Amino acid sequence: MNNRNSINNRNSGSIRNSGNRNTNISGNTINVDRSRDITINNNRNTVVRRNTVVYARPPYVYGGYRYHAYNPYYFHPYTPFYYGPVWHPWGFFxxxxxxxxxxxxxxxxxxxxxxxxxxxxxxxxxxxVPAPVGGTVNNIPSGAQTVNTGTVNNYYYGGTYYEKDGSTYKVVPPTAGTIVDNLPEGGKEVTIGNVKYVKFGETYYQPIQVDGKNKYEVVLVEEDK
Known part of the structure; x- marks a missing residue:
């Protein structure tokens, strides 16, 4: 698969894994769509912010779409990250x-x-529910991962990206090319052509490896015009 030069050390993480399941603290669970291996036939553009760094690697092209990433594709199975007993995946009641x-x-x-x-x-x-873009809070969890988008630092936690806005943190869309250490429960491993991505919400992540560690990169998806 063809997918671009490495931005290996642009993004660093600070999260520790402690399992792979959630427990219910204050309510009853509903059925949550957990990891599935499915095939996507009809794709649509995903809402991510375009990066200012030019892609040096050609995109992976399939089904009328181009999938851009800076790092080479390196498959590793999607294993949901456990953020602790107070964190819940989308759909949890x-x-x-x-x-x-x-x-x-x-x-x-x-x-x-x-x-x-x-x-x-x-x-x-x-x-x-998915964090609403523009939502602003005074504090985010101490375990949030600092990720560099190529222009500014964002903070990543539980599938959500935040940007520092004065003394507060504002929810922002993911930026293409951002590298995260882990993806939480609620994503789906999807097969597109001969490649497996993880789709979390409306965002596609490419499995990569940086310095021998498994990570994920936010993919820019465009129609192949």
Whole structure:
């Protein structure tokens, strides 16, 4: 597979793995779509911020789309990272929130944020949801990974990216080329041509290896015009 030069040391991590499953602290679980090996036939553009660094490697082209990455493809199986008992994947339902939860309003919609997880009211309780872009909080978990996007540092935790905004942290879309150490529960291993990516939400990640360590790079997906 053809996928670009390495940006090996642009991004560094600080998270430790402690397992691969979540436990329920404050509510009852619903069925969460866990890792699956599926084949994607109909792709659509993903919402990531374009990087200012020019791709030196040609993209992987398949099915009318181009998949750009700076680092060479290096397959390793998707193993969800465990962020601890208070972190929950998207779709996880809780009957009540901890007293540490705060209300965050984004474009007239109210969310609840607690220790790196975003919730929306749902059926008499709360369901973990993707972090709303633009959502701003005063603190993020101490285990957040600092990642360099090529222009600024972002902070990554549980599949969500934050950017420092004064004394607060604002949710931002992932930037193409960003390298993260781990992906949480809720992603899907997808087969595109002869390549396996991990799709987390609407973002594709390419498995890579940096300095002998398995990591993931945010892929830029474009229509092959």
């Amino acid at each position: 809780v009957a009540a929130l901890a007293v540490t939860a705060i209300v965050v309003s984004v474009e007239s919609t109210q969310y609840h944020y607690d220790q790196g997880v975003w919730y929306a009211p749902s059926n008499g309780g709360y369901t973990a």
